[in-house]
Amino acid sequence: MTATATTTLPETAAPETGRRVLPPLRIGRHTIDSPVVLAPMAGITNRAFRRLCREAGAAGQPASGATSLYVSEMITSRALVERTPVSMKLIEHDPEEQPRSIQLYGVDPATVGRAVDLLVSEDRTDHIDLNFGCPVPKVTRKGGGAALPWKTELFRGVVSAAVRAAMPYDVPVTVKMRVGIDADHITYLEAGRIAEGEGAAAVALHARTASQAYSGQADWSRIAELKRTVTSVPVLGNGDIWSAEDALRMVEETGCDGVVVGRGCLGRPWLFADLAAAFAGSDLRVTPTLGEVSATLRRHAEYLVDFHQDENKGCRDIRKHIAWYFKGFPVGGAFRNQLALVDSLAALDDLIGGLDGSMPWPGDAAEGQRGRAGSSRVVALPDGWLQSQDLNEAQREAVARAEGTVTDGG
Numbered sequence: 541m542t543a544t545a546t547t548t549l550p551e552t553a554a555p556e557t558g559r560r561v562l563p564p565l566r567i568g569r570h571t572i573d574s575p576v577v578l579a580p581m582a583g584i585t586n587r588a589f590r591r592l593c594r595e596a597g598a599a600g601q602p603a604s605g606a607t608s609l610y611v612s613e614m615i616t617s618r619a620l621v622e623r624t625p626v627s628m629k630l631i632e633h634d635p636e637e638q639p640r641s642i643q644l645y646g647v648d649p650a651t652v653g654r655a656v657d658l659l660v661s662e663d664r665t666d667h668i669d670l671n672f673g674c675p676v677p678k679v680t681r682k683g684g685g686a687a688l689p690w691k692t693e694l695f696r697g698v699v700s701a702a703v704r705a706a707m708p709y710d711v712p713v714t715v716k717m718r719v720g721i722d723a724d725h726i727t728y729l730e731a732g733r734i735a736e737g738e739g740a741a742a743v744a745l746h747a748r749t750a751s752q753a754y755s756g757q758a759d760w761s762r763i764a765e766l767k768r769t770v771t772s773v774p775v776l777g778n779g780d781i782w783s784a785e786d787a788l789r790m791v792e793e794t795g796c797d798g799v800v801v802g803r804g805c806l807g808r809p810w811l812f813a814d815l816a817a818a819f820a821g822s823d824l825r826v827t828p829t830l831g832e833v834s835a836t837l838r839r840h841a842e843y844l845v846d847f848h849q850d851e852n853k854g855c856r857d858i859r860k861h862i863a864w865y866f867k868g869f870p871v872g873g874a875f876r877n878q879l880a881l882v883d884s885l886a887a888l889d890d891l892i893g894g895l896d897g898s899m900p901w902p903g904d905a906a907e908g909q910r911g912r913a914g915s916s917r918v919v920a921l922p923d924g925w926l927q928s929q930d931l932n933e934a935q936r937e938a939v940a941r942a943e944g945t946v947t948d949g950g
Contacts, residue, residue: 561791567712568710569710576597577611577801579611579716579778580614587612589809591637594610594636596811608812609639609641610641612641615643616646620655631665641665641669648943653704668702670740673716673717673718675718682922683921687721687919689728689730690925692930699739713740718746731743736770743770745777750919760790760794763777763790767794778802782909786804787801807866807910830869830898831899834897837862841885855884858882859879868902868905875891
C-alpha cells in the first residue's frame with residue numbers, strides 16, 4: 541500500500557469473503573452486516589471520529605455489506621431535554637450516517653423518557669443506547685453509569701421509560717453495562733434479565749467492574765454467562781479487543797452475537813476494516829505506512845475543524861489523538877511535542893510533510909493496548925448506596941437532583 545496526496549485512509553480492497561464468522565447483527569429493525577459497534581467514548585466519538593471510522597469500516601466490507609454501528613458519545617438526558625447548545629451539537633449526524641445512533645445517560649426515568657421522546661419524535665436518531673457502564677467518579681457518585689444497576693427498580697424504571705417512549709417510532713433501545721460495582725456487588729446478570737424483560741433490543745457487557753475502570757484484564761467468561769442468561773436478544777461483548785483476532789477469539793470463547801470496540805480503535809480507525817474483513821471470513825488486515833497514518837491523522841483533523849466550525853479548536857482537539865496514531869513509529873519525541881502544539885491545518889501539514897512516508901507499519905510495537913489503563917479503585921457512590929438495592933427517600937431525592945449535574949461527554 542502506498543499513500544498519495546488524496547489518501548484519506550489506508551487503502552484496502554473489499555475482502556473476498558469466506559465463511560462468515562457471525563450472521564448479521566439485528567438490533568430491532570436494523571440489520572448490521574458487520575456485527576461491530578463503536579463504543580461511545582467521551583470527547584472522542586463525535587461526528588468527526590464516527591465519519592472516519594465509518595469510512596474505514598466500509599473499506600473492509602463486502603460490496604453489498606452494511607456498515608457497523610457507530611454510537612455517539614454520551615449525552616446527558618437533562619441537558620438534552622433543556623436543549624443546551626452542546627447537547628444539540630453532539631446529537632448531530634452526517635447525512636450518510638445510517639443508522640443514526642445516540643447514547644443517553646440518565647438517572648431519572650421521567651427525564652430519560654422525555655429525552656427519548658425528543659429524539660424520536662423529532663426524527664433525530666434511529667437507535668438509542670443507555671449508558672450503565674461509565675465508571676467515572678463524577679457519574680457514579682450521583683448514582684449513574686455503572687452504579688445505577690445496583691438499584692434494580694430504578695434500573696428497570698429507566699430502561700422501561702426509554703423503551704416506552706421509543707416504541708411508537710420503532711426505534712430500538714439497547715443497554716450497555718458493566719459486570720458490577722466491584723467484586724462484592726455484581727449486577728450484570730440481573731440487569732441483563734431486567735433489560736431483556738423491559739424490551740431492550742440488545743445488551744452489551746464491558747467485562748470489568750466499575751472499580752476496575754480500565755485496569756487489569758476483562759473477564760470474558762462473564763460475557764459467556766450473560767449470553768447463557770439473556771436468550772431472546774443479542775448479547776455483545778466489550779473489553780480488551782485490540783485487534784480483529786481478539787474479536788474472533790471473544791466470539792469463539794463466549795458465543796456473543798457481536799463485539800463493542802472502544803480504546804482499540806484510538807488512533808487506528810482502520811481497525812473497523814480489519815473487523816469487517818474478519819467477520820466476513822477474510823484474513824485481510826490493514827498495515828498502513830507512516831504516510832498513510834499521517835494522511836489519516838490529517839483527515840481526522842480536517843473533520844474536527846468542520847465539526848467545531850473552528851480551525852484552532854479542531855486542531856487543539858486532534859492533539860489528544862497524536863500519541864495513539866503514531867504508537868510504535870520511531871518519529872521522535874521532538875516531533876511529537878511539536879504536533880502537540882499545532883494550531884492550524886497548515887502547521888500540521890508542515891510537520892507531517894517532513895516524515896518519511898514510506899516507513900512501514902511497525903508491527904507489534906504498534907499493537908496492543910491504547911489509552912490509559914489506570915488502576916483499580918474504590919467507586920465513588922452516593923451515601924449508603926450499597927446498603928440496599930432499593931432507593932431510600934434521601935437517595936431518591938439525590939438522584940432526582942443529580943440528573944442535571946453531569947455534563948455531556950461525562
